Amino acid sequence: MDIADLSARITGGDRRALARAITLIESTRADQRGQAAALMEALKSAGREAIRIGLSGTPGVGKSTFIENFGLMLTGQGLRVAVLAVDPSSARSGGSILGDKTRMERLSRDARAFIRPSPSQTHLGGVARRTREAVALCEAAGFDVVLIETVGVGQSETVVAEMSDLFVLLLAPAGGDELQGVKRGIMEMADLILVNKADGDLKPAATRTCSDYAGALRLLRRRPQDPEGFPKAMTVSALHDDGLVRAWAEMTALVAWRREQGHFAARRAEQARYWFAEEVRHGLLARLDTPAARALMQDHAARVAAGDVTPAVAAAEVLARIGE
Numbered sequence: 386m387d388i389a390d391l392s393a394r395i396t397g398g399d400r401r402a403l404a405r406a407i408t409l410i411e412s413t414r415a416d417q418r419g420q421a422a423a424l425m426e427a428l429k430s431a432g433r434e435a436i437r438i439g440l441s442g443t444p445g446v447g448k449s450t451f452i453e454n455f456g457l458m459l460t461g462q463g464l465r466v467a468v469l470a471v472d473p474s475s476a477r478s479g480g481s482i483l484g485d486k487t488r489m490e491r492l493s494r495d496a497r498a499f500i501r502p503s504p505s506q507t508h509l510g511g512v513a514r515r516t517r518e519a520v521a522l523c524e525a526a527g528f529d530v531v532l533i534e535t536v537g538v539g540q541s542e543t544v545v546a547e548m549s550d551l552f553v554l555l556l557a558p559a560g561g562d563e564l565q566g567v568k569r570g571i572m573e574m575a576d577l578i579l580v581n582k583a584d585g586d587l588k589p590a591a592t593r594t595c596s597d598y599a600g601a602l603r604l605l606r607r608r609p610q611d612p613e614g615f616p617k618a619m620t621v622s623a624l625h626d627d628g629l630v631r632a633w634a635e636m637t638a639l640v641a642w643r644r645e646q647g648h649f650a651a652r653r654a655e656q657a658r659y660w661f662a663e664e665v666r667h668g669l670l671a672r673l674d675t676p677a678a679r680a681l682m683q684d685h686a687a688r689v690a691a692g693d694v695t696p697a698v699a700a701a702e703v704l705a706r707i708g709e
């Protein structure tokens with residue numbers, strides 16, 4: 386594959402080239418990993434910057450509906466929108482959270498939109514690393530907004546937050562008068578909480594839920610990357626396209642402030658460090674995952690079990706050997 390040519394096509398806005406590049410970065414073949422790394426390096430200097438928005442919410446809360454209508458609102462303003470997903474369940478189910486393209490039918494046909502389902506890999510870490518590169522590819526391809534969707538299970542919010550400039554939490558109106566079981570850690574990551582389905586019979590509950598969350602947000606420790614009034618909770622109706630313009634206005638205002646104050650660039654630099662360390666960690670683990678390394682492990686494990694050598698000494702020997 387001609388990496389320079391592929392790189393030029395991507396920055397030229399060729400969508401098929403972008404799709405091919407994403408397939409390339411998702412590959413686990415060693416030779417293709419090398420090409421993927423060269424491609425990412427080549428695109429680094431494209432000098433384009435999208436607004437990367439992480440979007441999380443439990444199944445059924447309205448993520449697909451939101452992405453469709455929010456995405457159409459953005460493309461309607463002339464913006465180019467890419468949608469990616471980090472789906473920790475895709476490995477198990479073989480499906481993907483973007484699989485329900487029926488709810489994004491109009492957006493997927495929009496010439497200014499690009500929708501890509503989650504890569505199918507067995508580990509969240511693998512999915513996350515590749516999605517992070519896909520985000521960078523979309524950015525190099527000139528997309529103005531990259532939406533990264535995830536379902537609220539396990540560690541997926543954390544990894545999505547590590548590749549986003551903004552983290553948006555979508556919630557449903559609560560039935561009773563208690564807050565939904567949103568973990569404190571997730572609340573602390575949110576820049577914007579959107580209580581969806583604020584329409585019809587659900588509107589009063591949505592309004593109540595929203596003020597509950599606004600109260601909860603005020604109790605959190607103030608973050609240096611927030612201007613007055615953030616993080617913020619507001620109601621929307623993704624289905625009826627209500628509040629989406631306002632939500633976008635809040636997002637752009639927050640991004641503008643963070644850019645001005647240097648928080649935007651600082652966060653990206655911090656994220657680059659994080660993904661560098663992740664790659665190193667993954668690379669080390671991958672060295673254990675070869676036939677020779679597995680045999681070495683088995684051999685040393687047997688010697689440890691027999692009491693011939695201590696675990697620490699055996700581990701040091703293995704580490705020295707796989708580091709060669």
Ligand SMILES: Nc1nc2c(ncn2[C@@H]2O[C@H](COP(=O)(O)OP(=O)(O)O)[C@@H](O)[C@H]2O)c(=O)[nH]1
Nearest residue numbers: 444445446447448449450581582622623624625
């Ligand atoms: N009333 C109402 N229903 C909504 C809204 N947004 C989504 N829904 C409905 O909630 C269900 C789940 O929506 P979906 O977008 O598939 O949720 P996802 O699983 O988070 O992607 C669907 O039946 C939607 O029509 C909304 O703003 N108001």
Ligand SMILES: [Mg+2]
Nearest residue numbers: 448449482485
């Ligand atoms: Mg969905």
